[in-house]
Amino acid sequence: MKNIMNQKPDYEKELRNAGIRITRPRRIILDILTSTEDHPDAMKIFHRASEIDDSISLSTVYRTMNLLEEMGAIHRHAFSGGPSRFEQAHGEHHDHLIDIDTGAVIEFKSEKIEQLQEEIARSLGYDIVHHRLELYARKINRSS
């Protein structure tokens, strides 16, 4: 379900719970993401991180972005004509509805769908490791 609260999610705890180590680069990158208002790309995050610890590599930024994306901790926005940009999300798994007119992103979670996915995968002989569900939609009832 959607998280209404506006407090900082404890990503370190989530990482620990997922059996993932809290390393210095990850802590720095998480700090940058949780304290920024814009949508930086990997290179921008890399530059900001480098100011704090100049041994951090761009590879690690990309790897951390992929990790956090799979965890559902961040959103990747791949808009045309440029590199992917990132912003923090809420920690719990959820899927996305994207307003194709405005680009707005609405989060939702359907236990039923999650369950159906499991059933389908199983019937095909598979276990789901992760998944991606995105609904590209248009507002009902817009004036024409």
Place this chain on the structure above:
Amino acid sequence: MKNIMNQKPDYEKELRNAGIRITRPRRIILDILTSTEDHPDAMKIFHRASEIDDSISLSTVYRTMNLLEEMGAIHRHAFSGGPSRFEQAHGEHHDHLIDIDTGAVIEFKSEKIEQLQEEIARSLGYDIVHHRLELYARKINRSS
């Protein structure tokens, strides 16, 4: 607008009608796409095309994919952990399960899930225009 027929679409005609030239590379690439059953990536299409005309460049394959995608003639699947893969857009809608160990793509269709998606969107005040559902999964019962 939507075409119900189940015949091979005449992409060359569509291209002409859109004021786009039918060139030798484009004809070859279209032939490959309309006669394949799988989900090839750009490099695979490039290799197949090269067997027919070894002067075709990878750039042109990418450019043509972008062109056909914009026309709605093909779907691009940006599965995680690999290059984009393509398929013709003519068939019935389906979703994909990706074997994360082998890269194999299995197509499936769940009327129930499709319906739930509609319900969710509607409850959020939206109509779905298109969507993307990808299950990244691992075979059950592998070498124990």
Place this chain on the structure above:
DNA sequence: ATTCCAGTTGAGAATCTTTGCAACTGACGC
């Protein structure tokens, strides 16, 4: 058939992202 030119191409550079690998280190148990 010839001319013409905007659309298209191939080649390589540029950009963006992932990956292989040896070195390093966080988390856990002693």
Place this chain on the structure above:
DNA sequence: GCGTCAGTTGCAAAGATTCTCAACTGGAAT
């Protein structure tokens, strides 16, 4: 604290995709 080792890192290299641009060409007009 110390040892251990799988997880993680930085670096270099590869991989994926887009872009630049001079050369080429499809197809319309003559």
